[in-house]
Amino acid sequence: MALRLSLASLGEVPAGVDTPFYSRDDLSAGIVHFGIGNFHRAHQAIYLDDLFNLGLDRDFAIVGAGVLPSDALMRERLAGQDYLTTVVEQEAGRSSARITGPMIDFLPPGNAAATIERLADPAIRIVSLTITEGGYFIDPATGVFNPAHPAIAADAAAPEAPATVFGLILAGLKARRDRGIPPFTVMSCDNIPGNGEVTCNAVAGLADLIDPALAAHVRANVAFPNGMVDRITPATTDREREILLRDFGIEDTWPVFCEDFKQWVLEDHFPLGRPAFEKVGVTFVEDVAPFEHMKIRILNGGHATIAYPAALMDIHFVHEAMEDPLIRAFLRKLETEEIIPVIPPVPGVVLADYFELIERRFSNPKIGDTIARLCLDGSNRQPKFILPSTRDRLKAGAPVTGLTLVSALWCRYCEGTSDSGRIIAPNDESAARLKQAALAARSDFRAFLALTDIFGTLGDDPVFARSFATALESLHSRGTKATLEAYIGGRL
Template sequence: MTLPRLSNATLADLPAAVERPAYDRAAIETGIVHLGVGAFHRAHQAVYTDAVLKDDPRWGILGVSLRNPDTRDALEPQDGLYTVAAVDGAGARLKIVGSSTGLVVAPEDPARLVEILARPTTRIVTLTVTEKGYCHDPATGRLNESDPGIRRDLEHIDRPKTAIGFLAAGLKRRFEAGVAPFTVLSCDNLPANGETVKRILSRFAELVDPAFGRFVASEVAFPSSMVDRIVPATTEADHATIAAALGVADHWPVMTEPFSQWVIEDHFTLGRPDWASAGAEFVSDVKPYELMKLRLLNGSHSTIAYLGYLMGRGTVSEAMAVPALKQLVAGLMDEEITPTLPTLSGFDVGRYKRSLVERFENPALKHRTWQIAMDGSQKLPQRLLGTIRDRIAAGASFERLALGVAAWMRYVTGLDEDGAPIDVRDPLAARLKAIGEAGRGDARHMVAGYLEVREVFGADLAGHADFRATLERHLTKLLAQGARATVEGLA
């Protein structure tokens, strides 16, 4: 039997326990354009926005896919509706999210997207394009001017392809027309993401036209934000579970955890939604929150992902079921990460760390270690290497942090501990694999090769003898003994 599809027409047929939009969707206006309509955005920012539309319908979200039409093709026949399932050991709470006012696919008509960005009614542009989507050098946080996409967009600013190119094209139209600029709000895991995007975009704009560059640097608001919610990839089993619960088919539901956090610097040029009423927190400085999350959650997550994958553990909860790895993560957070964090008034860091362990152990959340391991060359500078630099400056140990980095080096060789291929997804995958092959299983040569990837490690870490020696020691054990024995020997 073929189920009817989730849509405006079938909302009334859903079970009473399913939460649905509490507003007239026909009255919603587009005030936000979001670049990068992935699962995280749909489980996080779109949910916060959905909660405020009843009282302020000006803030509907036009979603933009920057590469392929999959999300548009799945959700457009559903009138943009989809299910968010917050799952834990007690079950699932289902919510239908209706904050979308439409979905566009940028490569199909880039000129139309530029025109939408230039409209005065577009007041905020938000982004979840992952670290690599900013076309920057992760080690310095600056625009990578040799990036092929950036070079191409500088020559074809009216028909861009990158997120940075689209932001610049929309702002340039507004600059030329005398229209106030939209606010650029990054929701990605970049350090000081607002400042970083401002630096990247201002430089791009300067290369287009110096006067335009000054406009972006002085007139555009770039509030930083910290986002936190674990959102694994949706599986076929998830589709079946949601369909059974709803009685209708949802072609792209989102699975997530009950926990959600959003901390935002309150700096917007053309107004903003009252996200605080939905649980977001507006602050004058997001850096302490961001640093805490990037290092404690994301740093631990990456360490779990690389070591867990090498142990043959497919999900984070399965990896955390290895006692030695759970012990290592606790020591990583308590002894090596926490001392690098600033004091946050009124914030209980011990409670936060305990909640992280509980979230990592959530058996209902099938967060794949392979998914977290993606794009490590872009993630490591923020998640682990910044913490290592602080530990080096303090003359303190970084054994567990370095093990996470060594596990990444082992992972990107492209072969697991049984000699089976690893599907390494990384902008530098081919280069990283070649370094591993050239090392021929010799940890010293492999570490030397990886440390030459300066866009990841910079010159300082590459030249630090103790860091190099620690990586060599850990990688030697990973290659000879395997991840589990190495962790058991350190935890």
């Protein structure tokens, strides 16, 4: 009979499933985290669980927070199982399950007053975020905070009732300043270059619209450490729930499945203190930028590289894409010839070895990561994961054939059908606009490059434009497989 996950049932968990070495009564809140999704529960929450199991820093338990409708559903599901999560780590030859419990509360989304009051609590020393690359109100083409975004303008007009993560954080910092409480550290855990600086720009940029003195306070007194995070964590579906029930006998409404590998590189800038993360595998460095650069370009850029051809070829899982010889060869050729050569050295890392690791991780048949997840939110991901490498190579006068093929594949994907005619469901906030531009690009490729909020001035570069046009024409006339073959064979 299945065991329904709860604090009361922890003592009955089947053999072989790890449970916390601590009780809920051992914990007290020290962190408010916005964005309690799968990645957070497979990453930051795991490091805290490991630390709490060592008997350390149990005053840094997590209080969840959020602003989206999905946050309300997550709160409901997790509250129903006392904020416990089953995490299943999967490698080709093994799977293991553990129950984690570093979260002790989840603030009601939509209740700004309750969230602000919790942020003002002196016990809260860190506010962390996993809100995806698209959640920072950044102009995709420039990477600069956009103060004119309607959601930011709404928070600026009503700062006492904020509806964005940054409005809530700013209101919490203001309350602490007004009460004489030192500011908490704000720690982004999203895949954005310079994620600490980006977060500072969002919080202080909003403050600029409300109170310049508050903006000055934020810039002078609030710590925003940069960090690089890494763990492949697919979305939870009934597939994962059924595997958990079948293989481990546990009923969890929202389990997390992930790979065995995880990494966190972080700048040590926490004025009010922090958990001893270094004791559980976090690497602290003076400058995260080289590690961020490597991971975002090679791993996230690699995901984008395989995602769109796989979608156009009707491939469902990431490991299935890696089993396709054309897609695997496309990834290797692009990474080794165009992406890795423009990545600066990373202390203690051989980039060729790092790519070999990434290739093995993408090939993991047990993880169940989907191509649809990798294709999500391309309008925010392309400018962060692919186009920076393109710009660097153009600046160096180097060829960009493979990188522009990735952009052309994305354009073809945005048309909304695969090569077989299968309908591709929209999965981008700008899906309608992207589809219109992609369809127009069938007769004039410039229609897609005219999306300057994404491409910036790249469309004006004759080398990029010519290469993009060639790749897109090939995709339209010959299809994805033949175009990949041409690129791999040096004929594109």
